[in-house]
Amino acid sequence: MITIVGAGPAGSYLAYLLANKGREVTLIEDHDTIGKPVQCTGIVTHSIEKFFRLKKKVIVQKLNKVIVVSKNNKISVNLGEIVMWRDRFDQFVADMAKDAGAKILTNHQFMGLDGKQSVKVKDKKADKIKDIKTDIIVGADGPYSAVAKAAGLDSNSKHYIGMQAKVKLKMDTGSFETHFGNDFPNFFGWCVPESEDTARLGVGCFQNAQEYFYRFLKNRTGKKDVLCWESGLIPVYNPKKIIQKDNVYLIGDAATHVKATTGGGIIPSLKAAHTLCDCIINKKNYNKEFKKQSGRELLLHLRIRNTLSKFSDKDYDRLLNLMDKEKVRKVLKKYDRDTPIPLVTNLLLKEPRFLYFAKMLLT
Ligand SMILES: Cc1cc2nc3c(=O)[nH]c(=O)nc-3n(C[C@H](O)[C@H](O)[C@H](O)COP(=O)(O)OP(=O)(O)OC[C@H]3O[C@@H](n4cnc5c(N)ncnc54)[C@H](O)[C@@H]3O)c2cc1C
Structure with a gap:
């Protein structure tokens, strides 16, 4: 039995993948309606x-x-x-999970861990605390992750x-x-x-x-x-964050799986769900596998963000001048920010003057 806390894109998509593999999954969601309140540009x-x-x-x-x-x-x-529409998107992914066989408990709030094989949840409608027996607990409960806190995985991100x-x-x-x-x-x-x-x-x-x-x-x-x-x-991606301890795993915003350049966390959390599903099914080390699958990309986003944070107004004006070239436009159209490694490599190849900014990546 696998308990996933949080029916955002990370939790619901992981529930869908695991249920499709025949695992018994319960998804716990604090709110009455999945996807609300909206806190996203979508x-x-x-x-x-x-x-x-x-x-x-x-x-x-x-x-x-x-x-x-x-x-x-x-x-x-x-x-x-x-x-x-972010609320409809969350409902769409949760419906996929439900159709694949996951059980969804809305209006249920994760309260804490009760040993290693049990979680305490509050049924908010009935105003009752319940214990749910579980083999695996996943914190997909967003940037304030109560699961991360309960498991001692709440780093200073x-x-x-x-x-x-x-x-x-x-x-x-x-x-x-x-x-x-x-x-x-x-x-x-x-x-x-x-x-x-x-x-x-x-x-x-x-x-x-x-x-x-x-x-x-x-x-x-x-x-x-x-x-x-x-x-x-x-959340700002934290490459040092521990995202698995024993049978507790973190994913999505709870694990800081967000592109630091744009703040986009939806696609990174979907990618992470595939990695985590594979780790759970095949008993692999998630801390290591995540780094292999997505760590390099998210680190590159973080380095670019740290570089951009040093930019003056003049640097931005100059960057935009370089971007306003046909050869650069073609690269930007071909590679999106969810494939940052080929994007940056091709930008440097097509317009070596980007090296001026790339040097700042290393300082
Ligand atoms: C203003 C803003 C704009 C953004 N714009 C974009 C964008 O345009 N594109 C993009 O890709 N990303 C964007 N993001 C980031 C994106 O919203 C997140 O990265 C994404 O929602 C992460 O999904 P998640 O499933 O990890 O967490 P969440 O979507 O936060 O889902 C967590 C779920 O856990 C539930 N939960 C929390 N605590 C508990 C508990 N104790 N018990 C039970 N359930 C609990 C919550 O109710 C929630 O449903 C934006 C973020 C913000 C703040």
């Missing part, structure tokens, strides 16, 4: 299609362009992205504050924007269309999130009001 590359065919109702729109904005520069780059809101804004529904520079220290700002007159606007930062958010909102929309908040924490 943007993914077409790499998501390596995992499943998304249902139409999950997709808000397909985008074919990103507008990249720095202090004194603005370029448009063609690429393919999908914007999803860093988190961005992802401050995002749905706002009134008319923008081209075929493209999204990313904003870089001193107004967005250590991360960036984004504006993603949801419909012709609403957008998901946000910033990521380590502190003063409100100040940066409202400045961006005012500059971009000329307004001060938001329709609703969709904020949350975004």
